[in-house]
Amino acid sequence: MPKDTTFPARCETGAASVPMSRRMRIRAATLAEIKTIARNLLSAHGPGGVSLRAIAREMGMTAPALYRYFSSLDDLLLALRAEFFAELSAQITDASGRLPADDVDGRLLAALRAFRSWALANRAEFILLFGPRDEPFTTTEPHCAALQHEKQRFAAIFLSLFNRLLEEGRVPLPDTASFSPELRAQLHLFARDAGFAGANATEGALRVLTACWVRLYGLVCMEVFRSMPFTVGDLEPLFEAELCDVLTSIGVRYRAPHS
Amino acid sequence: MPKDTTFPARCETGAASVPMSRRMRIRAATLAEIKTIARNLLSAHGPGGVSLRAIAREMGMTAPALYRYFSSLDDLLLALRAEFFAELSAQITDASGRLPADDVDGRLLAALRAFRSWALANRAEFILLFGPRDEPFTTTEPHCAALQHEKQRFAAIFLSLFNRLLEEGRVPLPDTASFSPELRAQLHLFARDAGFAGANATEGALRVLTACWVRLYGLVCMEVFRSMPFTVGDLEPLFEAELCDVLTSIGVRYRAPHS
DNA sequence: AACGTTAGCAAACACCGTTAACCATAAAGT
DNA sequence: ACTTTATGGTTAACGGTGTTTGCTAACGTT
Numbered sequence A, B: 001m002p003k004d005t006t007f008p009a010r011c012e013t014g015a016a017s018v019p020m021s022r023r024m025r026i027r028a029a030t031l032a033e034i035k036t037i038a039r040n041l042l043s044a045h046g047p048g049g050v051s052l053r054a055i056a057r058e059m060g061m062t063a064p065a066l067y068r069y070f071s072s073l074d075d076l077l078l079a080l081r082a083e084f085f086a087e088l089s090a091q092i093t094d095a096s097g098r099l100p101a102d103d104v105d106g107r108l109l110a111a112l113r114a115f116r117s118w119a120l121a122n123r124a125e126f127i128l129l130f131g132p133r134d135e136p137f138t139t140t141e142p143h144c145a146a147l148q149h150e151k152q153r154f155a156a157i158f159l160s161l162f163n164r165l166l167e168e169g170r171v172p173l174p175d176t177a178s179f180s181p182e183l184r185a186q187l188h189l190f191a192r193d194a195g196f197a198g199a200n201a202t203e204g205a206l207r208v209l210t211a212c213w214v215r216l217y218g219l220v221c222m223e224v225f226r227s228m229p230f231t232v233g234d235l236e237p238l239f240e241a242e243l244c245d246v247l248t249s250i251g252v253r254y255r256a257p258h259s
Numbered sequence C: 001a002a003c004g005t006t007a008g009c010a011a012a013c014a015c016c017g018t019t020a021a022c023c024a025t026a027a028a029g030t
Numbered sequence D: 001a002c003t004t005t006a007t008g009g010t011t012a013a014c015g016g017t018g019t020t021t022g023c024t025a026a027c028g029t030t
Helices: A022-045 A052-058 A063-068 A073-097 A104-121 A123-130 A144-167 A181-194 A203-225 A236-249 B022-045 B052-058 B063-068 B073-097 B104-121 B123-130 B144-167 B181-194 B203-225 B236-249
Strands: none
Touching: A022 A052, A022 A073, A022 A123, A052 A063, A073 A104, A073 A123, A073 A144, A104 A123, A104 A144, A104 A203, A104 A236, A123 A203, A144 A181, A144 A203, A181 A203, A181 B236, A203 A236, A203 B203, A203 B236, A236 B181, A236 B203, B022 B052, B022 B073, B022 B123, B052 B063, B073 B104, B073 B123, B073 B144, B104 B123, B104 B144, B104 B203, B104 B236, B123 B203, B144 B181, B144 B203, B181 B203, B203 B236
């Protein structure tokens, strides 16, 4: 085991106040190049089309050299996933931020539409993020922590928007009396996992949130995976219809996309 | 191209009335053995763990010999998927058939629970069936037709149950006036794809059907893929809650699982 | 008995991830 | 200024993959 040399360029945390010794700079550069080429291969040939040897070939290196930057191919993919979550989050907040801060309805609409748009424009990347994961957890890989962080940031976008709806008391909450104890436990576990806490994170709210997320996630998955009945074509009409139903059910007034 | 020798054992259609010349018999046997071993590898090591060489090794053959039975690895996986759809359909109809024929509610509940149960008991197989497909269509492969057939049979199970609900007029249908023309076209396209026709296949009914399917499909996907927020654990409570909500919304009275 | 089909084989090609040993150079320490 | 160490690259190799080609031996049929 050649120590843990895969994570020394820690200087990308916010401001690059540290001068970043020349060596660190070129290391960060090649590290970025690797990820760039890997991403190109990914979107060009799908997952499975990205290989260390192909990356090395494309940048005039040999495959073993890449092990100075990533401890394995899985580790590279882990790092990529973190970047993709960041990009997805950025795209969503961008689209959402184009609307006035007090227009929660518009921001939610924009955010969810941006989510779908990114997924369709980056199918392979979406599969890597939300597709089936063979191994439950690879906490051992260096870049795993970064992934978890970006995941949380991604979830936080929707959580904060939903939270504002709750604050305004616009979300009709279900009767929690019908909830089984197991369901209650599940919801709390989910809240802890997603980092959703506070006075508004009631069981009813969590139930509504999960229901909404499942519907939209499921639809986008079907579209990207080309799964079951909807094997072809652009599912925007159906997505908009679902969006309308889902948002209406939580007290948000739907607006058609402006285009 | 060595002709199309991969599909001569065509004698499994219904009754094996044809004596099936000795040669055909052993061919069918090895063909079955290949699929069996492939399935074992699949469920043991996940997708990606199934390889021609591993299969050949396990049955004391060499990899190229398998090309006498399948035109490629993808073709083998295609054939496997057809078998899995058949198995899934069988399991669902079994569970559903345990209830009286006039108890549509119970049959629907049982069918959907069986769907989830099979998915969880056969994660890798489910991923192959409903997971992301890289290539849109490989109509060229011999076993593609069989897959499509089994897919239709699978869909037909739920379609017929849903159809009976429609006949009984128990499903509250949405106001189709709010449907956009694009949505309408989408729904009709979906109906044609799934083979859902008849007087009950109205636009409203199609809309309801898709909404229900998306919710349950999405939830099972999240559970099997270990995707987004629900990265761990048994999601049965949440599934039952969703089941209750979904079925209640189409006029079916929910019953807790008898266990 | 003769002949064509079929189902296996070995060899080879082009990939893949990963490890080990090695080496030149850049940085750091004395 | 000289030595030492860490770094980032190399080549060679191991074991794995899908797939193609050519060959052979057995089988089924005529």
